[in-house]
Amino acid sequence: MAYRPSKRFKKTALGASAALVLVALNAPATLSFAGDKYHAYKIGQSSYKIQYGSWNLIDLPDRYKVNAMHAALLHTGKVLLIAGSGNNQRNFDKGTFDTILWDPSNDTFKKIPTPEDFFCSGHAQLPDGRLLVAGGTARYEVLDGKVTRAGGGMRVKNESPDKAVTLKKGTLFRSPTGVEYVSRFDVTVPRATREFEITYGRGGQMQPWRTKVTAAEARVFVEAVREGRQGLTTEAAQYEVLGLRGKDADNVYGLAERLSTVKQDFQGIKSAYEFDPLAEKYVPVDPMKDARWYPTLVGLQDGRVLAVSGLNDVGDVVPGDNEIYDPQTKKWTKGPFHYFPTYPALFLTQGGNLLYTGSNAGYGPKDKGRAPGVWNPATNEFKKVGGLTDTDQLETSSSVLLPPAQDQKVMVLGGGGVGESKLSTRRTAVIDLKADAPVFRTTAPLPQGTRYLSSVLLPDDSVFTTGGSTDYRGRGASDIHKAQFYYPRSDSFVAAADPTVGRDYHSEALLLPDGRVATFGSDPLFADKDNTKLGKFEHRLEVYTPPYLYRDPARRPVLGAGPDAVEPGGRVGFPSPHPERIERARLMRPSAVTHSTDVEQRSVELGLTRTKDGVTLEVPGDPTLVPPGWYMLFVADADGTPSAARWIRVKAPQKAPPSSDVGWMPPE
Structure with missing residues (x-):
């Protein structure tokens, strides 16, 4: 539907039209300004x-x-x-x-x-x-053409089952050909795992324990210390960690397959x-x-x-x-x-x-x-x-x-x-x-x-x-x-x-x-x-x-103060001066948004019962429909005019979540 100015505005516009035309002939920028003024007038009208x-x-x-x-x-x-x-x-x-x-x-x-x-x-x-x-x-x-030092991922191995090792940012790794690379972040490598194996001889007698050690691994980004092509490599190699002494020098080393100057x-x-x-x-x-x-x-x-x-x-x-x-x-x-x-x-x-x-x-x-x-x-x-x-x-x-x-x-x-x-x-x-x-x-x-x-x-x-x-x-x-x-x-x-x-x-x-x-x-x-x-x-x-x-502010639905929490499947009551005007209620989860991605927001319909001085609202009991957390509670009239929101927290289901040491568990 196009905007139509009032009769009063039409008369004013017509009276000024000749002046506007003369200005436009001599100064297009002035005409643009006049257009902006008209647009501002238009969008400011009730x-x-x-x-x-x-x-x-x-x-x-x-x-x-x-x-x-x-x-x-x-x-x-x-x-x-x-x-x-x-x-x-x-x-x-x-x-x-x-x-x-x-x-x-x-x-x-x-x-x-x-x-x-x-x-x-x-x-x-x-x-x-x-x-x-x-x-x-x-x-x-670092974009293509801007990379001056070869770099990439270095896998750091630790063969010691007795202790973890932390290598600080700036640690040097040396290749078999003597080229050095520097780490850009701290990296902690867990201790290796040790497994004991029991074996038996021909007579059924238990043999001495055998142990199997599996090296632990972490990853860190490294760059060649010097600029140029000497840091490029496309072959897997083992790298010495400089600065380590004794057993640490034997147990901790780097592995890399490709260090290049492509975009990082x-x-x-x-x-x-x-x-x-x-x-x-x-x-x-x-x-x-x-x-x-x-x-x-x-x-x-x-x-x-x-x-x-x-x-x-x-x-x-x-x-x-x-x-x-x-x-x-x-x-x-x-x-x-x-x-x-x-x-x-x-x-x-x-x-x-x-x-x-x-x-x-x-x-x-x-x-x-x-x-x-x-x-x-x-x-x-x-x-x-x-x-x-x-x-x-x-x-x-x-x-x-x-x-x-x-x-x-x-x-x-x-x-x-x-x-x-x-x-x-x-x-x-x-x-x-x-x-x-x-x-x-x-x-x-x-x-x-x-x-x-x-x-x-x-x-x-x-x-x-x-x-x-x-x-x-x-x-x-x-x-x-x-x-x-x-x-x-x-x-x-x-x-x-x-x-x-x-x-x-x-x-x-x-x-x-x-x-x-x-x-x-x-x-x-x-x-x-x-x-x-x-x-x-x-x-x-x-x-x-x-x-x-x-719309008419006097007819906008209003919710008075009420509970700030509700159980899943629970009912809550709120006073309202005109409950007869309220047609629907929604719980709306607050946003957490970035990069066109907002998976938090959702609007949940509530059961609604009017009383003589307010409304009673019923929250669905299904937590997959209403995940626990704080929500904005809106009520609206038949035209969709909403109240201001009341904040209310939907509690988590009574049953405790699965133990944290078992990872993902299916919902029951």
Whole structure:
């Protein structure tokens, strides 16, 4: 529906038309200014806002401007914006790592001490409201043509069954031909394992004990000390560790097969932290076994968190060794084995399976781990699902579990080709996991091919989509200054107000407790259409107010104070001045989003009973539908106008999770 100005505005415009034409003939820039003024007038009208909503830029003081790579909503209502080094190697080299805490209720900001480089980490909400942050950056990439020293992974062996050995960063390894390589990180090699064997002679007599020692192994990235071709090697060899004495010199050595000057990718870290929303600080927990850069962390039904994929400590995609974090013990154990490209979109589905939509964000070969499927972590069975078109354009696509979660429908939106491809697609598709044979079915297309699209669930059961670009990292000034609503029931897109700020790579969007949507970040490769001017990271913070917040405020549903926790399957009551206006209730899990990947958000329908002075709400008892943790509780009227949210914690099931020493256990 086109905007139509009021009669009063028509008269004013007509009266000024001659002057505007004269100005336009002499100064096209003035005409452009007049057009901007008209646009500002138009979008400021109540009639426009009621139909399309509005955008507002938040005044962000210079000292709080941050390269927001990650965004997470905490149960305090504040938003954690994590930059780490912020895709800026100078910050990395200086050890300057940033995190900002934003309070949307009063637009205040706070700097949070950041102990390590969480740039390109993974994150997930924990049952007690803390945010698990794991992985990040150990080393920036060195592109082809820029590598001056041969380097690669060195396997460090330890044959001593009596003690572990730690080699500090800077340890030297010498090849059989005398070429020396230096380690870039500390590495600890566990002690070797010792097994005793019993043998018997011909007469049945027990023979003396025999022992078998199996060397332990760890991995570290090394570079040649000197530049040039002498450090290149393509043959397996054993390397002496310089500085060791006695038995250590005999027991500890390096093995490498290929040390080259090809591109050296980013390398991950093993570190993990919990961010405490009340103390507003990072708290260290046990590190992961594998280093991870670009990992996905997904919460499970028992409150534990599964970490998958990422680039490891030598820059390779983790080959399928996944891990599980137990928030009760603060430790990691081995998870089910499966290979995924980095930042895969994995959704916990009813029954405990995980759906991989094929959406991912970056690293990995074109022909491995790209096919979507349903993964049963208990049996490690992975069943591929078909139906998607443009399957070569799933990288940088968006995925959401459509509202309400009980419908068990998951949508994929847009995407592009692998790597720096110029391809982008309008394709959207939905899979119904309740079907006898689930497959993706094509749904209403996006207005144009879009990668890096942000997709946010709203409390009126729509999906708000915004931003993105048609080309890799916004090349060619391809950022899309458009937003729209997707309505699952009618399979249709409806236009929303246009954002001021373009968003592409390294951008995020999330739902706030007051029903607005906040958007952050963007890391364009270039700043002009001809790709001659380097882009700059987008620091502006822009908030969208949906049309439902421009309806009559006196009729907006209101929830009074009530319980802040509920058992699975439990019932809770809240007072309300007009319960007769309340038609539905939703629990909405807060986002933890990065790189177009947000597997946390979900909207769960609640049972609703009206009383004379409030409502009674029933929470589903299935933790695979409602994983334990804090949720925003919204109620809405028949038109979808939501209340402001109340925070409530869904407790973990009474039965304790499996013992941490047995790794993954199937749900019962």
